[in-house]
Amino acid sequence: xxxxxxxxxxxxxxxxxxxxxxxxxxxxxxxxxxxxxxxxxxxxxxxxxxxxxxxxxxxxxxxxxxxxxxxxxxxxxxxxxxxxxxxxxxxxxxxxxxxxxxxxxxxxxxxxxxxxxxxxxxxxxxxxxxxxxxxxxxxxxxxxxxxxxxxxxxxxxxxxxxxxxxxxxxxxxxxxxxxxxxxxxxxxxxxxxxxxxxxxxxxxxxxxxxxxxxxxxxxxxxxxxxxxxxxxxxxxxxxxxxxxxxxxxxxxxxxxxxxxxxxxxxxxxxxxxxxxxxxxxxxxxxxxxxxxxxxxx
Numbered sequence: 001x002x003x004x005x006x007x008x009x010x011x012x013x014x015x016x017x018x019x020x021x022x023x024x025x026x027x028x029x030x031x032x033x034x035x036x037x038x039x040x041x042x043x044x045x046x047x048x049x050x051x052x053x054x055x056x057x058x059x060x061x062x063x064x065x066x067x068x069x070x071x072x073x074x075x076x077x078x079x080x081x082x083x084x085x086x087x088x089x090x091x092x093x094x095x096x097x098x099x100x101x102x103x104x105x106x107x108x109x110x111x112x113x114x115x116x117x118x119x120x121x122x123x124x125x126x127x128x129x130x131x132x133x134x135x136x137x138x139x140x141x142x143x144x145x146x147x148x149x150x151x152x153x154x155x156x157x158x159x160x161x162x163x164x165x166x167x168x169x170x171x172x173x174x175x176x177x178x179x180x181x182x183x184x185x186x187x188x189x190x191x192x193x194x195x196x197x198x199x200x201x202x203x204x205x206x207x208x209x210x211x212x213x214x215x216x217x218x219x220x221x222x223x224x225x226x227x228x229x230x231x232x233x234x235x236x237x238x239x240x241x242x243x244x245x246x247x248x249x250x251x252x253x254x255x256x257x258x259x260x261x262x263x264x265x266x267x268x269x270x271x272x273x274x275x276x277x278x279x280x281x282x283x284x285x286x287x288x289x290x291x292x293x294x295x296x297x
Contacts, residue, residue, distance in 0.1 A: 043076065054087075060095075071106075073131055074114075081118070090131055091116060153258030156271070157251070160229040164250040167226070172246065174230035175237075178281035189227075189280025196220050220279075227278020228271065232257060 030048045032038040037054040044061035051068045060076025067084045074082065074095035081099035082089055088106045091097060091114035101108055103122030110116065111127045164171050178185050200213045200220075229250060236244070236253030244252075257274070261267045 057095075071131075089122070090127055092127075092129065150258070150262045152268075153261030153271075156228065156261070157254045157258045159225060160232050160254045161247065161251055163225060163229040164233065164247055168246055170226065171230050171233055171250070173285050174226060174278060174281050175233040177285040178227075178230055178278055179234055181281070181284060182277065184284050185281035186277045187280065188283045189276035189278075192220075192223075192280060192283055193276060223279040223282055224275040226282055227280070228257070228275035229254070229278070230281065231274045231278045 030038075030044065030046050032048070032050045032055075033052060035053050037056055038048070038050050039056040039058070040048075040061075041058050043059045044057060044063060044065070047064045047066070048055060048061065049066045049068075050070055050072075052070060054071045054073070055065065055067050056073045056075070057065065057078065058075050060074065061078045061080065064080045065072060065078060065082045067087050069086050070084070071087045071090060072082055072084055073090040073092065074097060075092040076095060078095075078097045078099065081102070082097055083102045084104065084106050086105045087103065089101050089103050089108045091101075091108070091110045093111050093113035095111070096115040096117070098117045100118035101116050101120050101122070107123040107125055108116075108120055109125050109127035111129050114127075196216065200216050232250045232253030233246060234253065235256060236249030236251070239252055239256070240249060257271055261271055263270075
């Protein structure tokens with residue numbers, strides 16, 4: 001066995017060991033998906049993962065509480081951490097969080113008498129005790145999404161153009177594979193996404209696996225950026241009526257993709273899918289050791 005193979009096997013074994021405990025915790029916990037609030041009248045003894053709805057802990061929890069696209073209200077003692085993504089954390093008068101509270105793209109509200117013993121990640125505000133769940137003004141939310149989409153699209157245009165200038169041969173290789181094998185590229189991208197989620201989510205929940213999760217996230221983000229840059233080249237070539245340079249083709253294609261980011265929900269979903277397909281083309285090109293069969297036209 002060569003040293004390279006031994007290193008790869010050791011790295012995979014370390015990944016498996018680091019993911020064993022958090023994977024077990026996820027499958028033995030409470031997973032709630034939907035818009036109906038998750039209201040628990042008893043002390044939660046298992047990890048809670050709520051997606052798309054509010055979580056109300058009337059008696060607290062002894063384990064981790066994670067809410068994605070929803071708020072968390074604490075009216076009891078939570079012995080572990082509370083994490084929200086695009087949601088707020090509300091700690092009532094009788095609420096106490098002994099662990100850390102992290103609110104990503106949200107805030108933390110604490111009523112008089114409520115306690116948070118751990119660290120607070122997010123803006124801390126006073127709370128008057130009124131809890132109405134998630135509510136948004138449709139017009140304001142749509143306008144905010146358009147602005148954020150345009151800003152993200154312009155940033156994507158800048159980053160993608162820089163990647164094309166610095167790594168022209170790699171972009172040509174990915175774009176050629178994407179053009180010649182779009183279905184294989186999309187399938188490879190979806191498969192890569194499933195493997196990525198299966199590894200990163202459980203690894204990110206453990207201290208030992210966090211460095212591996214950060215490494216995988218960095219690699220996946222880089223592959224996605226290369227994929228979206230190559231997608232811009234393919235789109236730009238398709239739009240051009242004559243031969244243009246690689247940079248101009250990528251700039252034209254990425255500009256169109258940047259404008260599409262302003263469409264709420266549909267634009268980001270489309271860009272995510274295109275970048276995923278481009279990343280799949282990168283995987284197909286690397287695994288097959290392929291070369292561009294013909295120049296992009």
